[in-house]
Amino acid sequence: MAVGNIYVIAAIAVIGGGLFGFDISSMSAIINTRAYLCYFHQGPIKFDENGVQECNGPTADVQGGITASMAGGSWLGALISGFLSDILGRKTSIMVGAVIWCIGSVIVCASQNIPMLIVGRIVNGFSVGICSAQVPVYISELAPPTKRGRLVGLQQWAITWGIMIMFYISYGTSFVDGPAAFRIPWALQMIPAILLFFGMMLLPESPRWLARRDRWEDCLAVLTLVHGKGDRNAPFVLREYDEIKGMCEFERRNADVTYLELLKPNMINRTHIGVFTQIWSQLTGMNVMMYYISYIFSMAGLEGNNLLVSSSIQYVINVIMTVPAILWVDRWGRRPTLILGAIGMLTFLFANGGLMASYGHAAPAGGLGGIEAQSWIIRGPPSKAVIACTYLFVAVYAISWGPVSWIYxxxxxxxxxxxxxNALCTSSNWAFNFALGYFVPPAFVNIQWKVYILFGVFCTAMCLHVFFLFPETGGKTLEEVEALFTDPKGIPYIGIPAWKTKSQRRRAVHLEQTGVAEDEEKRTNATVQHNELTTAEPPEA
Structure with a gap:
């Protein structure tokens, strides 16, 4: 018997997002540890005056390639997931992703050299690409409009939990001698994938995918299970079933779907919006903060255990500050959350850039501690301000672009x-994740504090882009969103300007409770009252 509680369904499915979080911190917590730096050391072997080997690890370019390899695999996995999901179903494609993650983790854990580590991370990335693209689709096709943002947003919360848990595991194993310090956490990251695989067996398939396969009885059974509490005639179940049926009948009159259809006139506008939502989420600079936080805090004067513990604080902030977005994003709406988030992030990025430019100076040749990317030094109260602004930046991202970039x-x-x-949109996320993962270490070497200014400019651009071109989708059924972009005949048109679109949460709550939209109910009541007045017998004289 499949699980019907929508919160349990989402909680199991978003473990797929947690895989991405595990990868982020398994790298960020390890790249500054002596075990990692010595095992993957490049260049001539040198010893200090005490006879201890100097371990500088991979060069900045190579470390960028190691970090970015996961995103490269994710880009390919996200693109392929579109075909996989349409053929096998949303549920099965996520389970395939879980199996691939275990294979990649075995290769990473057993890595003997940098090429083997990169191959393992590419395989892991392939899994993350599949899960990160299809988990939001799966949940959005099952969730009611009033809870869709909250439930899809759980993917981001799972990512933040994965980051935090894996960071502390990696921190704990950093006290282990030898390669086991990084092999243990790289092996343990298989556990969530195993839980995801077996957990998905208990969940229903997407009713909308079932409808596309003409499995109408199964579609109705899933809607009854998830939304009707066993009642096939519940108003909301019948309403959803009729809308899905009407949409499927309309779509059958159109050509078969390929990626090229997303570039046709009736799709190009929303394709551009979806793709840029994911691109901008990377250009905020958040994943740079996650992957290379140890570099940033080292430049601010933190060392040893103090460095790792201080770095972990931002992961705790990330988990905690994602909660308000999950609880209230359906009330706030997508547009206000994205716009205010961009404004907050650009403020702290420009602040960090200004502090480093005004109070910092270049590190000696070869970088701080022999690591090229640690190319700048800032000390005293300004360094504490840099750390504080970094924490505040993470808090703003967690409450805005973090969850909404997956929901929208x-x-x-x-x-x-x-x-x-959604596969195409997510693949653009991973393409830019790859580019930035590779770009940032050399950027810290070459343009130093100006990295912050660059991402601040990106946040300014995304704020303007969202304001003028991103419509509000909160509170609308997936079928109603279609009306934002096409007329009743399916012909594309320019409707209400994006900045005038509003959330329809109140209407959606009424629809979920009664099965009838509030405005339709008012029209029906008015008609009934009119008929009663016109058919009533005249009063006696």
Missing amino acids: PPELFPLRVRGKA
Whole structure:
């Protein structure tokens, strides 16, 4: 018997997001440890005056390649997930991703050299690409409009939990001697994938995918299980079933779906919005903060255990500050959350850039501690301000772009293209994740504090982009969102300007409770009252 509680369904499915979090901190917590730096050391072997080997690890370029290799695999995995999801279903594709993650983790754990480590991370990335693209689609196709943002946003919360848990595991194993210091956490990251695989066996398939396969009885059974509490005639179940049926009948009159359809006139606008949502989420600089936080805090004067513990604080902030977004993003709406988030992030990025430029100076040749990317030094009260601004930046991202960048893209597209569309959007996330993971260590070497200014400019651009072109989708059914982009005949048109669109949460709550939209109910009541007045017998004289 499948699980029908939508919160349990989401809690199991978003473990797929946790895999990405595990990868982030398994790298950020390890790249500054002596075990990692010595095992993957490049260049001539040198010893200090005490006869202890100097371990500088990979060069900045190579470390960028190691970090970015996971994102490269994720880009390919996200693209392929569109075909996989349409053929096998949302549920099965996520289970395939879990199996691939275990294979990649075995290779990473057993890595004997840098090429083997990169191959393992590419395989892991392939898994993350599949899960990160299809988990939001799966949840959005099961969730009611009033809870869709909250439930899809759980993916980001799972990512933050994965980051924090893996960081502390890696911190604990950093006290172990030898390569076991990094092999143990790289092996333990298989556990969530195993839980995900077996957990997904208990969950239903997406009712909208079942409808596309003409499995109407199964579709109705899932809607009854998740939304009807066993009652096939519940108003909301019947309403959802009719909307899905109507959308499927309309879509069958259209051509078969390929990625090229996403570039056609009736899709290009929403494709551009979905793709840029994911691109901008990377250009905020957040994942740079996550992967290379130890570099940043080292430049601010933190060392040893103090460095790792201080770095971990931002992961705790990330977990805690994601909670308000999950609880209230459906009330706030997508647009205000994204716009205010961009404003907050650009403020702290420019503040950090200004502090480093005004109070810092270049590190000696070869970088601080022999690590090239640690190319700048800032000390005293300004260094504490840099750390504080970094924490505040993380808090703003966690409450805004973190969850909404996963919630928003699946809401934009009709059923027939949703799997491939979200795969394309997510692949753009991973393409930029790859580019930035590779770019940042050399950027710290070459442009130093100006890295912060660069990401501050990106946050300014994304704020303007969202204001003028991103419509509000909060509180609308997935079928109603279609009306934002096309007329009743499916012809693309320019409707209400993005800045005038509003959340319809109140209407959605009424619809979920009664099965009838509030405005439809008012029209029906008015008609009934009119008929009663016109048919009533005239009063006696």
